[in-house]
Amino acid sequence: MVRAALASKRRIGQGPVPFAMAVPAASVVAATLLSSLPIISNVGWFPDFGFLVLVSWRLLRSDPWPAWWTIPLGLVNDLFTGAPIGLSIALWSATMLALDLVDRRTMWRGYWTEWMVAAVLLAIDELIQWKIAAVMGASVPFRAMVPPFLVSVCVFPLAAWLVSRIDRWRLGQ
């Protein structure tokens, strides 16, 4: 009984899955592709799946992918969501940079801290989308951006949980 509790749960021969290094980036692309689901909605209240998964990965690990991969990841997101090309490239790279700086400052981390950081980043994401839409001639009233922000903040824990599951799967734990 005691022996069984002490024994490692890890079995021999069970390591990371093949291409474990590419799994985080692939999951971000998969989340981005969710925007091509045949959902026809009159309001844009669904969360930005790609950005949610990106932030979740970055909060879980400091180096989910080589830093320059954010450029192609952002490009893919721009292409498939119909955002002006360059928006996600700049925003996602800036997010990674910001999280590097946050990592230097924070003494400890917890669920609440991470959720707060994610909420701030999601707010900035919505704000910049709103600004860019206004620059492109679609000055949506600001209160229209509140529901999608709240929805994405509420969905973040789910995304973080999913990402941690994917991480454990890819490392064979």
Add this chain to the structure above:
Amino acid sequence: MATARPGWSRRAQLGLFISFLALIAGVIVGLILLGLSLVAPKTFEGVRGAALDATAPVTSALHEVTDTVGGMFTGAGNYWDAAHQNSKLKRERAQMVQQIIRAKAVLQENLQLKAALQLRERTSDTVATGRIVGSSFNSPRRFAILSAGRSDGVRIGMPVRSPDGLVGRVIDSGMLASRILLVSDRANIVPARLLRGGIPVISQGRGDGTVDIRPLEVGRNPFRRGDIIVTSGTGGLYPPLVPIARVVKLDDDGAIGMPLADPATTSFAIVEPAFEPAATADTPAAQDAP
């Protein structure tokens, strides 16, 4: 990158520094591309079209599934209370026949009058028909994906309508699919007029599925609840007399309307050529439009 110094390894420190530079480069590249796509939106036409094509087959196929499932439920709902519905439809049909006869008479009279005035009648051909298979459900903009593209003759700038009313206009076109700027998008401004009285108005999307309607002349609010707004054809992009919206609410100097063509329930959308070809002639893509 979690710590300021990863240790004494020179290689690790250099790697950290390079990844920092990569992120800064990413921000700069992104800003340059963003500036380009804001200033010259036509730069990325090709690559955006290709991205549309990449997801279109999957989206269309999934749409078939959701459509079938949805159809089964509404189909079952239609059997419920069928007798009552039948008698109601019969009454409506009788009224409709009378109206059709009246409309036919008006049409004939109109034709005679136009012949007398020697007005040139533009034919409104259909370029392509497609299904609305997706939308920008996670963005403040209102776009929809149409399952017809460049191979069907769809070009950027063409108006899209459904049997119910105006849907929007094409802003990106791939070989198999195209992206439509819906009437309810904030950037979509449609010159229109009131069907009752013909007062010129402007319809602008509100980003939440409704449109803002404002009269061109400031003064008394000309709207009533239930008024129908139709395109005026001014500007030459949209053909005239396509219904846009029904007024549902009045505010101080205008009204809020509900688009008559709801993209969520529109089964088929029709792409038409630009009403006045000159309206889109500045775009190279529209020049070879039929």
